[in-house]
Amino acid sequence: MADQFSVIGKPLPKVDAGAKVTGQAVYADDVVLPRTLHCKILRSPHPHARILSIDTSAARRIPGVRAVITGADLPIKFGILPVTQDERALEHEKVRYVGDPIAAVAATDEEIAAAACDAIAVEYEVLEPVMSIEEALDPAKDERIQEYGGPNNIHKLVALEFGDVDGGFARADHIREDVFFFQGNTHLPMEQHSAIATFVDGKVTLWSSTQVVHYVHRALSKVLELPMHRIRVIGAAHGGGFGGKTDPFAHEIIVCKLAMFTGRPVKCTLTREEVFYAHRGRHPVLMWVRTGATRDGRITAMHFRSALDGGAYGSYGVASTFYTGALQPVTYDLPAYRFEGCRVFTNKPPCGPKRGHGTPQPRFALELHLDKLAHDLGLDPVELKRRNFVEPMTRTVNWLRVTSCGLEECTARVLEASGYKNRRREKGRGMGFAISTYLSGAGTAIYWNDMPHSEVQIKVDRGGVTAYCGAMDIGQGSDSVLAAIVAEELGLQPSDIRLVTADTDTTPIDLGSYSSRVTFMAGNAALEAARKMRAMLVEAVEASGRMFRDVTFEEASVLAEARFGTLVSAGSYTPPKIAGPYKGSGVGPSPAYSYSACIVDLDADARTGQVHINKVWIAHDVGRALNPLLVEGQVEGSVYMGLGEALMEEQEFRKGLHKWPSMLEYKSPTFLDMPEMETFIVETVDPEGPYGAKEAGQGPLLPVIPAVNAAVFDALGVWIDETPVTPEKIVEAIRRKEKGEAARYGPAAFPAIPYPPAIKVEPPPKDLSVTPSAI
Amino acid sequence: MRNELERDVERVELTLAVNGESTQVLVPVHKTLLEVLREDMGLTGTKHGCELGECGTCTVLVDGRPELSCLVLPIQIEGRAVTTIEGMADGARLHPLQQTFAELGAAQCGYCTPGILLAARSLLEINADPSRDEIREALAGNLCRCTGYVKILQAVELAAERMHG
Numbered sequence: 001m002a003d004q005f006s007v008i009g010k011p012l013p014k015v016d017a018g019a020k021v022t023g024q025a026v027y028a029d030d031v032v033l034p035r036t037l038h039c040k041i042l043r044s045p046h047p048h049a050r051i052l053s054i055d056t057s058a059a060r061r062i063p064g065v066r067a068v069i070t071g072a073d074l075p076i077k078f079g080i081l082p083v084t085q086d087e088r089a090l091e092h093e094k095v096r097y098v099g100d101p102i103a104a105v106a107a108t109d110e111e112i113a114a115a116a117c118d119a120i121a122v123e124y125e126v127l128e129p130v131m132s133i134e135e136a137l138d139p140a141k142d143e144r145i146q147e148y149g150g151p152n153n154i155h156k157l158v159a160l161e162f163g164d165v166d167g168g169f170a171r172a173d174h175i176r177e178d179v180f181f182f183q184g185n186t187h188l189p190m191e192q193h194s195a196i197a198t199f200v201d202g203k204v205t206l207w208s209s210t211q212v213v214h215y216v217h218r219a220l221s222k223v224l225e226l227p228m229h230r231i232r233v234i235g236a237a238h239g240g241g242f243g244g245k246t247d248p249f250a251h252e253i254i255v256c257k258l259a260m261f262t263g264r265p266v267k268c269t270l271t272r273e274e275v276f277y278a279h280r281g282r283h284p285v286l287m288w289v290r291t292g293a294t295r296d297g298r299i300t301a302m303h304f305r306s307a308l309d310g311g312a313y314g315s316y317g318v319a320s321t322f323y324t325g326a327l328q329p330v331t332y333d334l335p336a337y338r339f340e341g342c343r344v345f346t347n348k349p350p351c352g353p354k355r356g357h358g359t360p361q362p363r364f365a366l367e368l369h370l371d372k373l374a375h376d377l378g379l380d381p382v383e384l385k386r387r388n389f390v391e392p393m394t395r396t397v398n399w400l401r402v403t404s405c406g407l408e409e410c411t412a413r414v415l416e417a418s419g420y421k422n423r424r425r426e427k428g429r430g431m432g433f434a435i436s437t438y439l440s441g442a443g444t445a446i447y448w449n450d451m452p453h454s455e456v457q458i459k460v461d462r463g464g465v466t467a468y469c470g471a472m473d474i475g476q477g478s479d480s481v482l483a484a485i486v487a488e489e490l491g492l493q494p495s496d497i498r499l500v501t502a503d504t505d506t507t508p509i510d511l512g513s514y515s516s517r518v519t520f521m522a523g524n525a526a527l528e529a530a531r532k533m534r535a536m537l538v539e540a541v542e543a544s545g546r547m548f549r550d551v552t553f554e555e556a557s558v559l560a561e562a563r564f565g566t567l568v569s570a571g572s573y574t575p576p577k578i579a580g581p582y583k584g585s586g587v588g589p590s591p592a593y594s595y596s597a598c599i600v601d602l603d604a605d606a607r608t609g610q611v612h613i614n615k616v617w618i619a620h621d622v623g624r625a626l627n628p629l630l631v632e633g634q635v636e637g638s639v640y641m642g643l644g645e646a647l648m649e650e651q652e653f654r655k656g657l658h659k660w661p662s663m664l665e666y667k668s669p670t671f672l673d674m675p676e677m678e679t680f681i682v683e684t685v686d687p688e689g690p691y692g693a694k695e696a697g698q699g700p701l702l703p704v705i706p707a708v709n710a711a712v713f714d715a716l717g718v719w720i721d722e723t724p725v726t727p728e729k730i731v732e733a734i735r736r737k738e739k740g741e742a743a744r745y746g747p748a749a750f751p752a753i754p755y756p757p758a759i760k761v762e763p764p765p766k767d768l769s770v771t772p773s774a775i
Numbered sequence: 776m777r778n779e780l781e782r783d784v785e786r787v788e789l790t791l792a793v794n795g796e797s798t799q800v801l802v803p804v805h806k807t808l809l810e811v812l813r814e815d816m817g818l819t820g821t822k823h824g825c826e827l828g829e830c831g832t833c834t835v836l837v838d839g840r841p842e843l844s845c846l847v848l849p850i851q852i853e854g855r856a857v858t859t860i861e862g863m864a865d866g867a868r869l870h871p872l873q874q875t876f877a878e879l880g881a882a883q884c885g886y887c888t889p890g891i892l893l894a895a896r897s898l899l900e901i902n903a904d905p906s907r908d909e910i911r912e913a914l915a916g917n918l919c920r921c922t923g924y925v926k927i928l929q930a931v932e933l934a935a936e937r938m939h940g
Binding site for chain 2: 014
């Protein structure tokens with residue numbers, strides 16, 4: 001199959017591999033400009049307080065200090081979502097978490113800047129902090145954290161109902177309810193966030209370690225009150241994001257403002273502790289799920305509730321809330337489905353998107369819940385799940401469009417390779433199975449507009465090809481994907497293609513590296529641009545009486561440039577308008593969904609609670625692997641991150657302070673913790689993906705976490721209904737089991753939440769070939 | 776008003792041997808080797824992830840052995856041979872480890888890569904044919920968040936095979 005291509009499907013090295021293995025890739029903190037000033041930010045020591053006064057006079061007197069700014073200099077609010085513009089680069093009225101920025105200093109060196117921050121006197125009126133979901137649901141003791149939202153410290157409430165849920169439960173032979181908790185955790189990118197700005201000729205230029213130059217560009221324009229054409233944002237080489245660098249950040253705005261004040265370049269690199277407080281990571285989510293099924297395991301209705309601990313600001317939170325309910329029907333064919341979601345504000349660093357954005361938590365709950373349902377019914381969990389798998393080319397009950405779907409093949413591959421069905425049953429050894437899905441790019445933009453989500457320009461001159469695209473390579477290999485597609489179409493190799501990416505001055509727009517969108521969206525834009533360029537080259541060569549394949553690329557480009565003048569082409573990608581006819585339908589639609597299946601084999605010690613992962617099998621439906629080496633890398637990295645979340649990664653707060661804000665105390669898997677894994681790439685050739693490709697970077701994380709907990713149950717007969725699975729929790733669950741209590745460790749109940757009456761939505765025709773009348 | 780240059784900072788003049796070149800620097804005595812390499816010598820290939828000795832990202836070789844440059848003061852290593860990622864290739868020819876890391880996709884974001892490459896080079900100089908567990912042990916102090924370590928292990932094994940095979 002892959003033989004029809006010369007580049008696509010080949011395990012080629014990344015186009016920037018040379019720069020990365022020789023230390024020559026220039027990350028944001030590596031950008032060195034003459035006369036650079038160093039910036040330090042004064043941050044709140046209180047989780048919740050009113051600011052009564054800020055005195056910067058002593059700081060300004062310190063030799064070497066060139067500028068000190070406070071919230072009065074940057075009063076305009078911003079935020080990633082248009083509906084939650086609730087952040088300030090520097091806060092001068094109220095702080096809402098330990099780490100909230102208050103003032104910033106630019107000085108000739110970092111130590112002077114830090115000393116100047118220490119010299120700033122801030123007077124606070126300390127307020128009672130709100131530190132848990134339960135506290136946030138109660139009336140505020142002093143005052144609410146944010147002025148919007150409510151009641152109490154609730155940020156957002158949603159309630160949607162698709163189909164006849166009550167009728168579905170009435171039809172069920174068996175109904176089961178469970179409560180789960182997914183602990184919050186963070187991205188922990190190896191690179192600390194860094195940004196450096198200049199102000200020259202009335203224009204701001206910012207180099208930053210961001211995943212989305214465009215959204216930073218928009219926020220800067222708003223807060224600095226400069227038109228976008230007077231701001232240039234350049235994505236430096238990127239040292240890891242995982243969703244943690246998709247919000248516009250205070251330090252990015254601050255260095256621009258300080259550059260404008262001082263006329264000198266200003267750099268800010270966060271300390272590792274600051275990175276932990278910048279966060280925007282995985283929301284802690286409490287979940288309740290109720291499912292009805294027939295005796296043979298067919299689901300008749302599902303009701304899912306979530307409560308997200310959002311931290312102090314909105315961030316992506318409204319989208320995260322909807323995501324906790326959106327994708328359940330994309331793997332399982334639910335005839336009726338009710339979703340109620342709630343996000344609360346607490347005095348902690350704001351949560352946002354981390355790999356899988358809002359979907360790993362409900363996936364964890366859903367997979368374990370269905371395992372338990374299968375045990376109730378005396379069915380094998382794999383069989384129960386299989387009986388409810390969605391079919392390709394269908395619509396879900398919540399109006400999501402499923403095109404290609406490799407769920408069954410993924411499942412078959414991991415079952416066969418792991419020997420799951422014939423595994424030896426022995427105490428202390430177990431296997432767990434789980435599946436998942438993820439978007440190949442969000443079908444709607446962060447801010448409402450009808451423009452393309454990605455654009456690519458190609459220039460050919462003197463035999464050289466340059467591709468321009470706003471996409472940001474965050475290590476996943478998006479530059480390599482762009483080069484591969486252009487090379488494939490033009491009959492070249494990826495190393496022949498020059499790339500200009502992630503620069504708002506020189507590249508057309510791409511919405512950035514989030515929601516697994518780049519291969520699908522920028523890939524389709526590149527494909528269109530490359531095919532247009534190829535058509536010009538072919539036409540010019542054939543006009544000269546020869547065939548394209550018989551001339552060199554240099555000859556073809558000379559003929560075409562002579563015929564057409566400057567050789568440029570452009571392509572763009574706009575996702576199909578497939579969102580359902582209801583409020584909230586913008587979260588969930590994607591032009592295509594990836595699918596994964598995973599089996600984890602582990603040893604669990606009943607006495608110590610220690611878990612040792614023996615092996616992980618994972619199959620991922622990527623549509624088509626444009627570069628199998630890169631796809632494997634994404635799958636392996638996802639499995640790794642999933643195991644980290646399943647077994648050790650968590651963040652908690654004590655009196656507003658992060659308990660483990662260092663890389664030693666925040667546990668993440670090392671070389672010694674990683675088991676062997678076997679990866680299967682499943683190709684379903686999606687009808688709309690570039691060459692049939694779908695996403696690979698996020699989906700494979702999702703099934704790993706529930707598969708670990710399912711394997712612990714298989715080994716020891718106890719359920720750990722929360723993350724992470726620690727030895728203490730296992731030992732406690734076994735103790736409870738031995739005392740005759742429920743053989744589980746997890747939340748006892750789901751709190752009473754004032755969800756509004758559900759918006760009732762008529763399900764669409766299931767068959768994709770039938771056009772729904774409502775849209 | 777005092778100028779910042781009048782601050783009471785003790786500076787030392789040192790001769791550092793980095794990547795086979797002898798360089799004189801005049802630096803505050805408390806500045807770490809990491810900071811001196813990056814800020815005073817322009818060797819930004821050495822990265823930092825925590826500056827507390829926890830992540831391994833800033834690993835360099837001192838007399839061939841891995842050291843965390845964020846925990847070393849230059850005064851401690853004056854006269855000893857320091858190797859950074861910029862000194863790993865032989866001119867324009869990549870070291871076999873750099874070659875296999877590129878070929879197998881062992882560098883994703885690439886931020887931990889310089890430190891891991893140097894730690895792996897040190898391992899292969901002591902143990903030309905390490906087992907997978909020996910590689911894991913040798914690299915356990917270097918965190919990577921992208922790769923799941925799988926392709927790094929494969930790349931070290933392939934380089935070992937090429938170097939002594």
